[in-house]
Amino acid sequence: MTNRAKAYHHGDLGTALIQEAAGMIAEGGAASVTMRALGDRLGVSRAAAYRHFSDKNALLVAVAAAGFERLGERLAAVNAAAPRASIDRLRRLGAEYVRFAVENPAHYRLMYGREALVREELPELRAAANTLFEQLVEIFEAHQKAGRIKRQDPRGQAYVAWSAVHGLASLLIDGQITATDDVEGLIRQTTRTLLDGIRTR
Amino acid sequence: MTNRAKAYHHGDLGTALIQEAAGMIAEGGAASVTMRALGDRLGVSRAAAYRHFSDKNALLVAVAAAGFERLGERLAAVNAAAPRASIDRLRRLGAEYVRFAVENPAHYRLMYGREALVREELPELRAAANTLFEQLVEIFEAHQKAGRIKRQDPRGQAYVAWSAVHGLASLLIDGQITATDDVEGLIRQTTRTLLDGIRTR
DNA sequence: ATTCTTTGTTGACGGTGTCAACATATCGGT
DNA sequence: ACCGATATGTTGACACCGTCAACAAAGAAT
Numbered sequence: 001m002t003n004r005a006k007a008y009h010h011g012d013l014g015t016a017l018i019q020e021a022a023g024m025i026a027e028g029g030a031a032s033v034t035m036r037a038l039g040d041r042l043g044v045s046r047a048a049a050y051r052h053f054s055d056k057n058a059l060l061v062a063v064a065a066a067g068f069e070r071l072g073e074r075l076a077a078v079n080a081a082a083p084r085a086s087i088d089r090l091r092r093l094g095a096e097y098v099r100f101a102v103e104n105p106a107h108y109r110l111m112y113g114r115e116a117l118v119r120e121e122l123p124e125l126r127a128a129a130n131t132l133f134e135q136l137v138e139i140f141e142a143h144q145k146a147g148r149i150k151r152q153d154p155r156g157q158a159y160v161a162w163s164a165v166h167g168l169a170s171l172l173i174d175g176q177i178t179a180t181d182d183v184e185g186l187i188r189q190t191t192r193t194l195l196d197g198i199r200t201r
Numbered sequence: 202m203t204n205r206a207k208a209y210h211h212g213d214l215g216t217a218l219i220q221e222a223a224g225m226i227a228e229g230g231a232a233s234v235t236m237r238a239l240g241d242r243l244g245v246s247r248a249a250a251y252r253h254f255s256d257k258n259a260l261l262v263a264v265a266a267a268g269f270e271r272l273g274e275r276l277a278a279v280n281a282a283a284p285r286a287s288i289d290r291l292r293r294l295g296a297e298y299v300r301f302a303v304e305n306p307a308h309y310r311l312m313y314g315r316e317a318l319v320r321e322e323l324p325e326l327r328a329a330a331n332t333l334f335e336q337l338v339e340i341f342e343a344h345q346k347a348g349r350i351k352r353q354d355p356r357g358q359a360y361v362a363w364s365a366v367h368g369l370a371s372l373l374i375d376g377q378i379t380a381t382d383d384v385e386g387l388i389r390q391t392t393r394t395l396l397d398g399i400r401t402r
Numbered sequence: 403a404t405t406c407t408t409t410g411t412t413g414a415c416g417g418t419g420t421c422a423a424c425a426t427a428t429c430g431g432t
Numbered sequence: 433a434c435c436g437a438t439a440t441g442t443t444g445a446c447a448c449c450g451t452c453a454a455c456a457a458a459g460a461a462t
Binding site for chain 1: 231232310313314315316317330353354357358360361363364365366367368369370371372374375376377378386387390391393394395396397398399402
């Protein structure tokens with residue numbers, strides 16, 4: 001009793017809503033998430049969610065935030081597994097980033113797109129995205145000190161790298177690249193080209 | 202009479218719908234486009250559009266197609282203005298691409314995103330996007346023959362380049378890059394890094 | 403002039419997010 | 433053990449949305 005996590009009638013709706021919504025997004029895209037359908041799936045009425053989230057938008061923001069957490073964990077795992085700060089580690093990070101996006105297309109779109117989420121200030125999401133980005137900047141700074149990559153604004157370098165992987169991920173996700181070709185090869189070519197442009201000669 | 206363009210009651214609704222919808226997208230995003238609001242703006246009823254487009258989706262597809270046309274024109278202008286096939290021309294093309302996206306954020310999102318447009322086969326859009334991409338591939342092939350860039354699959358090179366500019370455009374558009382910094386500088390750094398990775402040493 | 407076809411309007415339907423009013427379950431203090 | 437307060441869930445209603453069927457009108461064709 002007083003389980004702290006489970007409470008009241010349903011037992012931690014709120015987190016259940018986030019998980020279920022994430023599942024619906026994975027199955028049918030963000031557009032398939034409906035307050036009514038969501039309630040049905042959880043055996044709860046259509047308005048129940050409003051005791052936990054002010055808005056449908058707020059719920060989706062929470063789902064997106066959970067996505068940032070998962071992405072962060074995967075990148076951290078790569079960081080831990082790869083040999084000490086090397087160009088190869090950068091390559092692996094980029095590849096893992098794109099893989100996450102391709103494996104969770106609708107979720108990734110929700111995280112970074114402005115279509116499904118309202119424009120308002122979303123400090124929660126901004127913070128999550130920023131944390132990831134700042135880590136990337138630090139990695140570039142470390143590589144600069146080690147003399148492996150060109151000395152220039154590391155923030156700019158991070159933006160460029162992020163743009164490349166985000167762009168590839170987006171084009172794959174949105175079906176712009178008819179990706180029956182091997183995706184891994186494309187990822188490899190992208191990271192290699194990018195790092196060739198950044199590393200010292 | 203029989204003006205061929207203007208006809209019947211309104212006078213070429215259809216193209217008027219496309220233009221007005223494009224205007225609404227520019228002003229308030231794709232979500233602000235509503236059959237009712239669209240009709241009001243054109244002094245026409247909510248269902249009038251259905252004599253010209255089978256669907257709201259079909260209308261948006263037409264708007265997106267018009268966007269591809271405008272983008273194509275701008276890139277063609279750069280192509281015509283820049284000195285004969287040079288690395289600098291590549292740089293200018295990339296920069297112009299990103300500028301178009303930043304100047305028409307919602308329209309660009311509509312063109313390349315999968316959020317507002319339904320997943321169905323959209324041969325019209327695919328053809329428009331493909332035309333642009335194939336031109337890019339040809340440019341890379343020409344540069345390879347001239348020995349200015351590395352000899353490898355030009356299609357892959359084109360994908361990488363496209364990913365970089367598309368990624369940068371998307372991050373800027375969706376407010377992921379707090380772009381109070383000079384955007385032009387970021388564009389320059391991106392294209393320079395990318396080309397450094399592609400060109401011969 | 404009459405008919406046909408194209409174009410536009412109106413009313414209606416089901417679906418959506420959201421809110422106010424209501425109902426109930428749990429908690430905290432006594 | 434009770435009881436009020438609070439947190440949680442339900443129901444009915446509203447406005448808005450895309451879309452369709454039935455209707456009206458305007459131009460084209462004969």
